[in-house]
Amino acid sequence: MKTIFKYLAITCLGIGMVSCSEEAILDLSPINNISIDDAFSSPTLIESSINGMYNAAAIGQYNSTNPNGGRGYVWGAAFVEQGDTRGEDVVNTATFYQLTYTATYDATTANNVYYWIDGYRLINRANLVIEGVTKAVENGIISSEIGNNYIGQAKFLRAITHFELSTFFARPYNFSSGATHPGIPYREVGIDTQAEIDSELLKGRNTVAEVYAKVLADLDSAESLITNTQLTKASKNAAIAFKTRVYLHMRNWNKVIEEGNKLAGAYTLTAEPDGVFDDNYGNTESIFSILHAATNNPGVNAALASQYNRRRLVSVSPIIWRDPSWLVDDKRRSETYEAGVPTGMVFTFSGRVYTAKYRDGVNYTDAAPVIRYAEVLLNMAEAHARKSTPDLLMSLELLNKVRNRALASPLTQAYTVASFTTPAAMVGAIIKERRIEFLMEGRRWSDIHRLQNDDLQPIDGIPQKVANGNPPASAFVLGTPYTGPYGVDAIPGTDPRFLWPIPQVELDANPTLAGQQNPGW
Template sequence: MKRIRYTFSRTAVMAMLAAAMLATPSCSKFTELEPINTPSENSAFQSASSIELAMQGVYEAAAVGSYNGDKAAARGYPFGAAAIEQDEMRGEDMLNVAQFYAITYEGTYTPSSANNVNMWNGLYALINQTNVLIKGVQGAGAAGVITPEAAAAYEGEARFLRALAHHELLIHVSFPYADGNGSKPGVPYREKAVTSQADVTEGLSVGRGTVAEAYTKLLADLDYAETNLPATQPKGLSRVSKGAAIALKTRIKQHMQDWDGVIAEGAKLGTDKQPATHFTSPIGGYTLTASPETPFTSFKNNTESVFSVANGPNANGGTNGALPSMFGPADKGARGLVATSPLLYNASFWVEGDLRRTLLQIRQVIGEKYSFNNKYRDYVNKTDYAPIIRYAEVLLNVAEAYARKGNNAQAFLLLNDVRNRSVPADKQFTTPPADLILAILQERRIEFTGEGRRWPDIHRLALDPVYGTNGVPAKLKIGQMKLDGSDYNNVTPPVFPATGGVVAYPYTDFRFLWPIPADEIAANPLLREQQNEGYK
């Protein structure tokens, strides 16, 4: 059984147990209770200050992660960068320029390929750290080290992160909720801290369960977070708040196609109103910024970002993982590995004059003149926060729910609140389009490009008889494109060669799902019997 060692901070000693992941059988030492420069688990929860450091350690685990178990080779697993990058590379709206993401982009992953394995390991490492934190603050609250209210708030933050991590696993390893109403195999929902070999043994008995069972548990985590977290976080938008828990529930219930549930959760954040100007949440005061650029230029403090994962100059995904490195142009100091695909850039629904094309796209002028995402701009220090959920998503989640339920008037108001800040007045909708649901789904592709929302939409809509992809869409390869930038032409879009791209594959193809990693199934006989079909 491999144990992964974390010190939790590059700038301070994190009073926290090292993460023990039920992943591989290569080492007989299942957990490391005394990681480098880190006191034991028991001492981590003996004071309010050490508990706060432990909580910070959990957030850093969400942001930085490790690569093949080496934290020095951090690549932003899972939520500092990697989840966004992997979710974009599984879709068709961004273009793999080099070979760096070829396995994900082309669907050639195996139980041993690095990115899907490290995502699995990083997510379960984070989950275990949330579980250790929960166990520790429960004890600290009971012992009077901190107040019961403070303990419950810390637990709420951890439960939010635990739910977020499990959902990321579900959208890659399991079929969508719509397939069999959640009856297909889910993922192991781990709720107990691994602090001893006995815990490891017990953990090996936890199987995949069903998708529905996993969704029930993660919604319970989010309900707890909502109940016990403050409406606003004095520590900033990189710490989980009540509004973040509610906002994430709109996403989760959307994946369940629980449209009434999406509407009910959204109403807590003000989406049931008919505002004179813009929608504003009574919890957290969320409202769209005047410019679509502001959540990314003022990522530490703006009215729209509900929750983001912090990166900093000394703790980020590094040259081989950070969002500005991967998504930015090489002539600006980035690596230029992922560009915007002309499939999206030239799409007829992305109208001329849209500010998101002029402000949030940037053309490389030296070398290949691809268009790159311009949301992440700190190419030197890589401090851009990773956006997890914005108020714009809440508005569009609820807009879709209203449209699905036939309330086109409210859906139209919500859609326009997002769309109209970016679209020229002469191209704004004055009446609902004939297919309002399609317009909302298209708006999501524009608004959230470069934020990792494309794959989750492909996944949840795969079987939708009207709006589904029925699998993974075809994608462009750079060999089909010209190097002079002329392929980026939304006025007279080019026609690309019919061959030479990444061929679409259907929902029934085993590649629609990621495999459970080989090391995991080698260590866990139960999961070995529950591997996704098509993988050995």
């Protein structure tokens, strides 16, 4: 069998498999001159392949010919920027994310097209790692313990990337009975031969139920296999934490609690809310973050500190900034500077408010925060309030754990048992806390997505937003809730724009998916 090079195979799968004949692939030079077989022929080369997989997660390729020339799709930056700008709690102040923010995208728009393409490029890298490492173990090149650790990490990245794509390209789990509606293709084959290209070319959409089942199977496997404990690579605890997110979307409240309880004692919240960002590689709260370095990051057009801080392309929205639930002396409003550089949680420019969570605007070394313990606690808090026999006392305890560290006076400002006496009220408070706590971390879209047709705190479609552009300073004055003007109309949940369309380049390449486009596109 001819060898087809890893990077080129990934490109074929991500961009359109039909155009990549075996002869065309073999006529091209590989990026690193290492074939699939060679890439897993020694412990050192295997480790390099693992690092390449994480590089694909952190940087991606976007529309570049350089495999490391991307814009942080999916996990290096784009999940934050796209997850934020699809919601109402930020304002897109320029044109960079305008199509996402105003929902004027189509099947050729770069932001959503490369979410899909770079997502599946990463998935294919993970699949190639799983297959290559499996053979390396069989051939005695590495031990089964080392191999299992690598395989578990690849399964973790495969799982979370499929899950992430499903929240943008498929309806939420509770959209149909049994989640039998269309999801996305769940790819488990590493593409390195023409036969595999031809086979995968015919693969259509799995149901959402099938996607979630496979995500959980991969995460369960990752939990059992991974021995790594580094923050910036997949770990057993990261798999557990991510399962609380998946089960929350599935509305399996008991499983959210069961998985979350496994992490008791493994992590603690930082004493102050900015502790996660003061030391984003060494704090006690972060569970899985993506590594960035001065020589290896998404660059000026994607790095979080570039887009959110130095270039100020996205601001906090007055909608959440002026929400009465966010107390005026909450520490997450702290604004401090050292030599003119923001060191608190936010900073102001021309009266507008911006996040200061990402601070290295020179070398772009800030970690991308994929999941941290505060989310696990709030996932559990919500599950306790929603389960068949609600436990509002436990919900309150977990909610206060997260919120109280941000309060100026917890003794007088903390929520009490009298604050929320029904599950609906408690869940409403938890959802609001999530909007504040994870502001500018890409979490808002995930909640909008899963709360469609919710029984306690329903959201219909995408909420209305402040107009694209620079809001006036007066819009950020505290004291009353923000009531307008807006500028970007709400989009009903039935509107095709609620979902991103499958990219046209994929439809052109895949005859099966060509007949499975999201309705209305």
